[in-house]
Amino acid sequence: MLWKLVAQRLALGLVLLLAISAIIFAGTQILPGDVAQTILGQSATPEAVANLRHDLGLDQPAIYRYLQWLGGILHGDLGRSLANRQDIAQLVGGRLANTLFLAAVAAVIAVPLSVFLGLIAARHPNGLVDRVISILSLGAISLPEFFVGYLLMMAFAVKLDWFSSISNVHAGMSLGQRLSAVVLPCATLILAVLAHMMRMTRAAILNVLSSSYVETAELKGLAPFEIIVRHALPNAIAPIVNVVMLNLAYLVVGVVVVEVIFVYPGLGQLMVDHVAKRDVPVVQICGLIFAATYIGLNTFADIVSIVANPRLRHPK
Structure with missing residues (x-):
């Protein structure tokens, strides 16, 4: 039963990716003008x-x-670029690695921090800490990425001169130099996804805390934080994983605006540059990579939810 559900999710993901590829191809073909x-x-x-x-x-x-x-x-x-006749696989390879590096650095910081803040907020529901975290998270959600990016650039690149406003990376840089170069775009992405993951973690934990087995654990005299970590968190892992995977997909797909703001040499910047050149094959491949990443991470989240939650394996 489990393997059947997993196979169905994988097949659905492939069918969806095929449909998206047709939409991407059709969308680039109906653009005005002649290539x-x-x-x-x-x-x-x-x-x-x-x-x-x-x-x-x-x-x-x-x-x-x-x-x-x-x-x-x-x-x-993958074909060849119309602008410079370069092989698209070589053109995209380095840029994709840069985008994945930026998304990975942001994820390594954002995911544990959001889960921790969600646990803290759930530990003190409607308290001062919960209200402060909720207000800050709502403020972060309300601000668009480009505005946050320009604010960070103004504060830390222009006023304080701590970091460069242009996040340029290349093959000869060390890991420390790369991390220093991506501080501002990484901070922008973290602020974009942190609030959503934190709020969903809080909601999932609070939902589980109302269960009868949690009341039993409280009657046994377990500490509140121990109850959350040992009993509530494992049972709330499925919705948390779904939210984390959605935001990880957003980190990869949503980097286009951030890369353009900070002139970061990633896949999003490449796509924008070649849209301006009307280089359709490159735009198509970039769009397909973004779509495959988003669908793949969502499919993985579905599979993890099925494995972690027996109720999804036996809906009856």
Whole structure:
């Protein structure tokens, strides 16, 4: 039964990814303008534009081009950039590593901190600590990422001059130099996801604390924090994992704005640059990677919930 449910979730994730790939391809095809005309410039002759469209395969039916594009991806061929004819796999590889590094650093800090703050808030419901954490979290949720990023840049890069406003990383940097370069974008991402994860952790713990077995533990004389850690947290792990995975997916997918603000050489910045160049193959691959990451982490969260919660395995 368990393996059947896991297989169903994996199959559903693959079907959803296939549907998203079709949407991404269709969305890039209906964009206004002509790719060949953009590459050659406005002074190009109609014959030159037609020849380039033929070389790029743009004169083929859309469904044929989609199947050809999808078949290439399944065989590991991501195609070539229209802007510089560089292999897209090589172009995306380094940028994807930079994006994953930024998201990983933010996750390593945000996930334990959010769970800890959620436990503290649940330990003192409606108390001073809970109210302070709730007010600060609501304020963090209300502020958009770009505004938080510019505030941090103004405070720590312009006024205090502690960090650089441009988060430039390259292959020759040490780990310490990389960490120093990503402090501001990492702080922006942490503030963006911390409040949501903390509030959901608090809600899940408080929901479990109302159960009868928790009352039994209280009657046995166990300390309140011990009850939360030993009894409430394990039973609330499924919704917490779901929220954590959703926010981890957001850390990878939602870095586009943050990377643009801090000129961070990640996948989001690459996609924005090539949107401006109307480099459709690169934009398609970047969008597909973001979609695959989001769907993959959500599928993983579903599987963890099924494994951790017997009620999901036996809904009847």
